[in-house]
Amino acid sequence: MYLSVWIKRFSTFFVAGALATAAWSQDAGLYGKSDPAARAGGKLTIGSLTEPPALDPYHQAADARIRVTVLAYQGLFYESATGEAIPLLAESYTQSADGLSYTFNLRRGVKFHTGQTMTSADVKYSYDYMRDPKNGSPGAGDLSTIESISAPDDNTVVIKLSRRNGLLPITLTHRYGGVIPKDYFAAADARTKLNQVSVGTGPFKLKQFRQNSVLVFEKFQDYWQKGLPLLDEVTFAFMPNSATMVVAAGNGRIDMGIFTRPQDAEQLTKTAGIKLVRTPAMNQKSIDLGSEHPILKDERVRQAIALAIDKQEVMKASISGYGQVLGTMVAGMQDRWGLPLDQVPNQKVDLARSRKLLVDAGYPNGFEIDLTTIITYDWMDAAAVTISEQLKRVGIRVNIKKVELGVWVRNFQSKQMGFTFNDWPSSPDPSLLYYRHFRADPLGADFRNWKNTEASNLLDRGREESDYAVRKRIYNDFQKLLAQGVPTIMLFSADLLTVERERVRNHQQHPTGWYFGLVKTWLQN
Amino acid sequence: MILRFLLPRIFSAVVAALLSCLIVFMMMRSVPGDIVGQMLGQTSDPTAALALRGFFGLDQPLHTQFLDWLSHLLQGDLGTSWYQGKPVTQLIAEAFSVTFEVALLTLLIATMVGVPLGVLSGIYEGSRLDAAIQSFNLIGLSAPIFWVGLMLLVGTSALVGWSPPFAYSSLSENFKENLEIVLLPVLSLAFLQAGAYSHFVRECMVSELRRDYIRAAVAKGLKPSHIYFKHALRNILIPLVTFMGLILIQILGGTVVIESLFSLPGLGRLILSGIQGRDYPVVQGALLFVVVIAICINFLVDLMYVWIDPRMRP
Numbered sequence: 001m002y003l004s005v006w007i008k009r010f011s012t013f014f015v016a017g018a019l020a021t022a023a024w025s026q027d028a029g030l031y032g033k034s035d036p037a038a039r040a041g042g043k044l045t046i047g048s049l050t051e052p053p054a055l056d057p058y059h060q061a062a063d064a065r066i067r068v069t070v071l072a073y074q075g076l077f078y079e080s081a082t083g084e085a086i087p088l089l090a091e092s093y094t095q096s097a098d099g100l101s102y103t104f105n106l107r108r109g110v111k112f113h114t115g116q117t118m119t120s121a122d123v124k125y126s127y128d129y130m131r132d133p134k135n136g137s138p139g140a141g142d143l144s145t146i147e148s149i150s151a152p153d154d155n156t157v158v159i160k161l162s163r164r165n166g167l168l169p170i171t172l173t174h175r176y177g178g179v180i181p182k183d184y185f186a187a188a189d190a191r192t193k194l195n196q197v198s199v200g201t202g203p204f205k206l207k208q209f210r211q212n213s214v215l216v217f218e219k220f221q222d223y224w225q226k227g228l229p230l231l232d233e234v235t236f237a238f239m240p241n242s243a244t245m246v247v248a249a250g251n252g253r254i255d256m257g258i259f260t261r262p263q264d265a266e267q268l269t270k271t272a273g274i275k276l277v278r279t280p281a282m283n284q285k286s287i288d289l290g291s292e293h294p295i296l297k298d299e300r301v302r303q304a305i306a307l308a309i310d311k312q313e314v315m316k317a318s319i320s321g322y323g324q325v326l327g328t329m330v331a332g333m334q335d336r337w338g339l340p341l342d343q344v345p346n347q348k349v350d351l352a353r354s355r356k357l358l359v360d361a362g363y364p365n366g367f368e369i370d371l372t373t374i375i376t377y378d379w380m381d382a383a384a385v386t387i388s389e390q391l392k393r394v395g396i397r398v399n400i401k402k403v404e405l406g407v408w409v410r411n412f413q414s415k416q417m418g419f420t421f422n423d424w425p426s427s428p429d430p431s432l433l434y435y436r437h438f439r440a441d442p443l444g445a446d447f448r449n450w451k452n453t454e455a456s457n458l459l460d461r462g463r464e465e466s467d468y469a470v471r472k473r474i475y476n477d478f479q480k481l482l483a484q485g486v487p488t489i490m491l492f493s494a495d496l497l498t499v500e501r502e503r504v505r506n507h508q509q510h511p512t513g514w515y516f517g518l519v520k521t522w523l524q525n
Numbered sequence: 526m527i528l529r530f531l532l533p534r535i536f537s538a539v540v541a542a543l544l545s546c547l548i549v550f551m552m553m554r555s556v557p558g559d560i561v562g563q564m565l566g567q568t569s570d571p572t573a574a575l576a577l578r579g580f581f582g583l584d585q586p587l588h589t590q591f592l593d594w595l596s597h598l599l600q601g602d603l604g605t606s607w608y609q610g611k612p613v614t615q616l617i618a619e620a621f622s623v624t625f626e627v628a629l630l631t632l633l634i635a636t637m638v639g640v641p642l643g644v645l646s647g648i649y650e651g652s653r654l655d656a657a658i659q660s661f662n663l664i665g666l667s668a669p670i671f672w673v674g675l676m677l678l679v680g681t682s683a684l685v686g687w688s689p690p691f692a693y694s695s696l697s698e699n700f701k702e703n704l705e706i707v708l709l710p711v712l713s714l715a716f717l718q719a720g721a722y723s724h725f726v727r728e729c730m731v732s733e734l735r736r737d738y739i740r741a742a743v744a745k746g747l748k749p750s751h752i753y754f755k756h757a758l759r760n761i762l763i764p765l766v767t768f769m770g771l772i773l774i775q776i777l778g779g780t781v782v783i784e785s786l787f788s789l790p791g792l793g794r795l796i797l798s799g800i801q802g803r804d805y806p807v808v809q810g811a812l813l814f815v816v817v818i819a820i821c822i823n824f825l826v827d828l829m830y831v832w833i834d835p836r837m838r839p
Contacts, residue, residue: 053798053802054609061564061565061568062563062564133570134576136564136573136576136577137573138565139564140572141568191610192607192608195610210693211608211609211616211785211795212795212798213693213788217819238788240788243675243679244678244691244787244788247678247688248688250682251686252689253691254691298654303539305745404801406556406557407557407558409562409566410557437567
């Protein structure tokens with residue numbers, strides 16, 4: 001009995017130690033790798049071609065907003081560069097055997113920018129607010145499987161689900177919301193006040209937001225990860241055109257910037273003291289083929305279009321090759337979730353097969369069709385001309401139609417997309433990437449009116465499953481359906497092109513394009 | 526007498542302002558998409574969309590929305606920005622201070638350069654000096670503003686390794702930085718406007734110098750400077766003042782290109798970002814403000830006519 005007691009104690013110690021080690025090593029991976037040579041201090045200035053319309057993480061879906069608010073707001077989990085959910089404000093969690101209940105153990109001693117200490121009541125409030133559709137949060141859909149949230153004690157949150165949802169942790173990250181103080185939105189001006197004051201737990205807090213000018217974050221002195229962030233201040237300078245940013249970077253007015261046009265970034269590589277960093281991204285540039293269109297409703301026509309498009313050529317024309325051609329998965333997640341390109345149907349150019357499909361579909365002489373591009377999305381202009389020439393080879397005559405973003409969004413939301421380019425923001429999980437877009441009504445939006453039952457069933461299963469190997473098989477099958485049915489043609493992911501001055505050290509660009517890497521970035525004097 | 530001068534002008538100003546309210550309101554509502562679509566983007570959720578529409582009052586009938594806005598407007602309240610949460614009047618004041626500074630400096634420099642050039646060109650009509658000045662005018666009239674600005678920006682960076690600061694500071698915040706940031710945009714605009722001024726003044730001078738009274742003055746033996754500045758220039762002041770008013774309105778209402786190029790948070794960019802984001806209160810308020818400014822400038826021009834030409838006094 002004496003021995004069994006010691007064995008039991010040793011086992012407990014071992015498991016606790018393993019968990020603690022796991023927690024430590026996961027903490028070490030939060031916000032990227034640490035640099036042992038790092039020094040604290042300094043102010044970093046970043047040029048930005050995009051400006052967030054507002055800084056409210058609960059009601060603004062814009063990717064430009066997410067990029068910066070990840071510095072001030074945190075969720076229960078952090079999305080790693082490979083798309084895994086790593087505990088952040090949750091220190092650890094357990095899942096019930098039936099998968100319908102998650103118990104989160106919260107980190108202790110986490111402070112809000114307001115000075116309060118975070119408790120489970122704040123977490124419960126934050127996610128209850130977000131999941132209630134009447135509050136108008138774009139994140140409500142991601143949390144629709146949550147049945148209830150309870151806080152049995154100050155450091156524990158229990159989430160019960162109406163049905164299994166294997167990706168719950170990845171939805172409790174940074175895209176929408178974040179943990180804020182309880183009852184924050186009770187005040188009438190709460191939403192817009194977030195443009196003046198941040199109330200999150202993140203490593204930086206908001207100092208100043210001047211529309212059409214600058215956004216300034218300062219170090220949060222009471223941040224729970226000791227020693228972080230390293231920078232005292234980060235300033236985003238909004239520059240609405242790349243020429244201004246090239247000049248500012250060349251003259252040292254800014255320390256770094258993300259460029260969307262490779263030719264702009266390339267100019268700076270000739271400047272002493274500047275380096276260009278390329279990072280595979282989770283964005284994707286694509287063409288959508290709405291089945292509400294009288295011609296595109298025929299799958300054979302969509303396949304014919306896919307077989308006539310040379311993605312490599314399009315990428316070269318649009319972004320000078322600074323990216324990766326896609327099959328059915330974004331570049332940043334290709335290794336973990338993507339099918340190898342040679343296993344994805346309808347990827348190689350086959351003009352003979354394309355013409356035959358058009359004949360079978362009743363278009364022996366081809367047809368005329370409008371292709372929509374969005375004003376200010378430069379890559380679409382070159383892509384449109386290239387694709388127009390490619391489709392001409394099979395008799396499809398393309399009229400390029402430019403629309404303003406607001407018009408495009410309206411068409412998208414009313415599911416009248418037609419034949420259009422699309423520029424997807426980052427989604428760090430295949431379910432987040434695919435579900436709302438391709439799952440049929442009523443559980444998904446199915447913006448392209450694909451209405452594929454088999455695909456919808458796979459997406460439901462992929463959402464419920466938490467085992468990686470099983471999910472991988474499900475999404476492999478889904479990707480084959482996607483490539484076969486062609487509601488969308490994923491063209492390429494554009495690499496994130498970051499220009500940095502040499503004094504900027506250890507900046508690790510996250511493939512989402514969100515500025516997580518600034519937490520461990522430091523400046524060489 | 527003063528009432529006879531003021532009343533018709535006030536009445537037409539009010540009518541113009543009210544009509545502008547209606548036109549601006551309808552224009553914004555007719556642009557496809559709204560703030561809800563912008564906020565939700567590709568995450569479109571019908572329930573969330575409904576909730577947001579209710580929050581912004583977009584679920585109300587159009588006439589209710591208009592009357593609500595108008596009633597607040599008549600109390601001096603232009604509403605609150607849906608994105609920023611700040612009063613529209615405050616946003617306009619902040620943005621207009623930037624635009625006004627640029628416009629005023631542009632007008633000053635353009636006048637100081639353009640008017641003398643135009644006078645010289647008119648006096649020495651047909652000479653090489655006239656040809657040189659006309660070439661300058663042609664560039665000013667035809668060069669696109671974004672090209673001029675871009676050339677100045679890239680040129681100064683390449684030649685002297687200098688570029689303006691990216692963050693705007695007002696005169697009171699940082700005098701030196703303020704001048705640095707407005708230098709290139711003002712020079713870009715002033716270069717173009719000086720060309721326009723010079724061309725206009727030249728045409729007026731040439732026409733005026735061919736008039737009979739000038740021939741009579743020459744025959745009487747008056748000094749040339751007396752003829753040019755006391756007589757000819759004085760008589761072209763009225764059309765020149767009209768032209769200045771138009772230029773000022775044009776600069777104030779149309780600086781969005783130069784503001785975008787040089788990252789100035791002025792009125793043009795405020796309106797542009799409001800339109801892109803469908804921030805109705807901001808766009809309605811800012812456009813109405815531009816209309817009111819235009820009305821005020823025209824009114825000032827009328828007053829200047831009266832001052833310049835006593836025959837026009839009521």
